[in-house]
Amino acid sequence: xxxxxxxxxxxxxxxxxxxxxxxxxxxxxxxxxxxxxxxxxxxxxxxxxxxxxxxxxxxxxxxxxxxxxxxxxxxxxxxxxxxxxxxxxxxxxxxxxxxxxxxxxxxxxxxxxxxxxxxxxxxxxxxxxxxxxxxxxxxxxxxxxxxxxxxxxxxxxxxxxxxxxxxxxxxxxxxxxxxxxxxxxxxxxxxxxxxxxxxxxxxxxxxxxxxxxxxxxxxxxxxxxxxxxxxxxxxxxxxxxxxxxxxxxxxxxxxxxxxxxxxxxxxxxxxxxxxxxxxxxxxxxxxxxxxxxxxxxxxxxxxxxxxxxxxxxxxxxxxxxxxxxxxxxxxxxxxxxxxxxxxxxxxxxxxxxxxxxxxxxxxxxxxxxxxxxxxxxxxxxxxxxxxxxxxxxxxxxx
Numbered sequence: 181x182x183x184x185x186x187x188x189x190x191x192x193x194x195x196x197x198x199x200x201x202x203x204x205x206x207x208x209x210x211x212x213x214x215x216x217x218x219x220x221x222x223x224x225x226x227x228x229x230x231x232x233x234x235x236x237x238x239x240x241x242x243x244x245x246x247x248x249x250x251x252x253x254x255x256x257x258x259x260x261x262x263x264x265x266x267x268x269x270x271x272x273x274x275x276x277x278x279x280x281x282x283x284x285x286x287x288x289x290x291x292x293x294x295x296x297x298x299x300x301x302x303x304x305x306x307x308x309x310x311x312x313x314x315x316x317x318x319x320x321x322x323x324x325x326x327x328x329x330x331x332x333x334x335x336x337x338x339x340x341x342x343x344x345x346x347x348x349x350x351x352x353x354x355x356x357x358x359x360x361x362x363x364x365x366x367x368x369x370x371x372x373x374x375x376x377x378x379x380x381x382x383x384x385x386x387x388x389x390x391x392x393x394x395x396x397x398x399x400x401x402x403x404x405x406x407x408x409x410x411x412x413x414x415x416x417x418x419x420x421x422x423x424x425x426x427x428x429x430x431x432x433x434x435x436x437x438x439x440x441x442x443x444x445x446x447x448x449x450x451x452x453x454x455x456x457x458x459x460x461x462x463x464x465x466x467x468x469x470x471x472x473x474x475x476x477x478x479x480x481x482x483x484x485x486x487x488x489x490x491x492x493x494x495x496x497x498x499x500x501x502x503x504x505x506x507x508x509x510x511x512x513x514x515x516x517x518x519x520x521x522x523x524x525x526x527x528x529x530x531x532x533x534x535x536x537x538x539x540x541x542x543x544x545x546x547x548x549x550x551x552x553x554x555x556x557x558x559x560x561x562x563x564x565x566x567x568x569x570x571x572x573x574x575x576x577x578x
Contacts, residue, residue, distance in 0.1 A: 230516050232472045237522035237563040239545065239554055243267075244564060247555060248535050251310040252542060253283065253292055253574035254567070257551060264310060264576070265567065267535075273312065282326045284335070287392075287436070289577035293326055293335055293355065295319070305335075307355045310576040315355050323351055330392045338388070344372045350394065365414055371400040371407075371428065389432035389441055396420070396459055398441050400428035409443065411461055421461030429455065431480060435487040435512075442466070442483070442490065450475035454490065454510060466515055469494070479505060480531040484538075488512060489558070491532040491541050494519075507532065507543055509558055523556060523563055532556075533572045542572045 252265040254272075263274040282295045296304040303324065308314040327336040334352050341347035346366050353360040371387070387400045394414065401410045403422060409429045411420040423429075429443035438459075445455050451470035457463045469476045473496050481492030490510040497504050507523040510516070523545045532543040539559045544551055553566040 230468075230514070232469065232517045232519055234519045234521055235561045237520055237556070237561065239522070239547075239552065240562065240564045242564065243555060243566070244557065244562075246539075247564075248540055249578055250289075250535060251576040251578075252533075252553075252566070252572055253285075253576065254553070254570040255573055257569045257571060262573070265570070267566070275308075283573050284326045284329055285574040285576070286329045286332045288332045289575060290332065291329075292574060292576060293329070295324075295326060305353075305355055310578070317353075317355060317358060322349070323353075327390065328392075330390075330394060336390065336394065338390075346370050352394070365397070366417075367397065367399050367410070367412060368419075369401045369403075369410070371402055386430055387428055387432065389434055391434050391438045391441070391459070393438060398429070398432045398443070398457070411441070411457055411459075420459070421457065421463070423457070423463055425455070431478075433481070433483060435483055436485055437487055440487070442481075444478045444481075450477060452476055452478040452494075454478070454492075456512075466512065467510060467517055468515075469517065478508075482531040482534055482541075483512075484534050484541075485536075486538075488538065491534065491543075493525075493531070507545075507556070518558075518561075520556065520561075520563070523554060525551065530571060530573060533575050535575045542566065542575070544571055 247267060250267055252267060253262065254265045255262055260278050261274055262277045263272045265272045277296065284293045285291070286293070290309055291307055292309070293305065293307045296306050298304060303319045305317045305319050306314065322339060323337045324339060325337060327338045330336050330352065333356060334354050337351040337353065339349050341349055341364065346368060348365045348367065349362065350365055351360055351362050389398045390396070397412050397414055399410055399412060401408050401422070403424060406424050407426060407428045408422055408424045410422050412418070413420055425443070426446040429445050432441055432443045434441045440456050440458050442454055442456050444452050447453050447470050453469050454466040455463060456466050475496060477495045479493040479495065481490050483490055488511065490512060492508045492510065493505040494508045495503065495505050505525050507520040509518040509520065523543055525544045525546045532541050534541045539557055541556050541558065543554055543556055545554055550569050551571070552568050553570050553572060555564045555566055557563070
């Protein structure tokens, strides 16, 4: 059997409206033989770095007049319900969901997708817009994890073929028509990172990342008794580059234009920094936080819509790494880092949410009287209160 194969599902996918579905195979590889690229080892000693700027922001009560118009997908920290909150308005619409699974926003910001868990093992894919227009599909049991939107009409699901296998099943689903394509990928030497006690959603995406064309994947590999990562061409079935990276380069994420993938790497114990790799395999170090903080641990993060910035959570508490998280901002062109030390939290592990390219993002911060949702203006280095005791999960545009 070839590396990519068409599978016939015993369980069909149906639109609740009763429309029929169809499926086909995703594009397969060419006949180019597998080749191994030169191994690249990232230097742990950079020549120098920009000083980290620190702005300890005071939270203001009145939103600025130029605040963007749109809808925040929010989690109520008291009721644990999900609702849509219009920016600058009191209006909020409950989705009648408590802790739904696996949120994902389409690239154009129009569609929210998540998995609703029904009785037993039943899972339903729900896609809706800010006005409540909704599409629903019952998923077969083998589709458990929304990986990402690859464009504004298709959602990628990724599941391991079996525990310990190098094979992965990729399903590309159009939630509006029910049509889907399936293929099997083989990732030679991939690290077996399956933990029976954990869901794949909480474990595998921590180390595995696909570009939006699904032609390039970054995955962890044990290389000569050292941790490393492989940038793999899924069409040519070849290694683009192999990097020796401590901790296997956790939380890999592709830039919005799909030309670069960022990873968080421990330059030494309890010292994290951002690395970046382009699609040709060239790698570089984006930050030198370890030169300024001791220790520093990077948690989840988000690229800005045009790829100019990365907003991230970092901790300087090695003993309790999920406490006292501080909001950081990285300029991906210059390497300049800003630490917004006035925006800190110990309750929200979701990444910050971008709501415009060059000016605004939404985040959370702790206070003595509860957690507050804030709008951060990165152009003017100001922060504004939006609501209390809610966590941001996404942003839907008008």
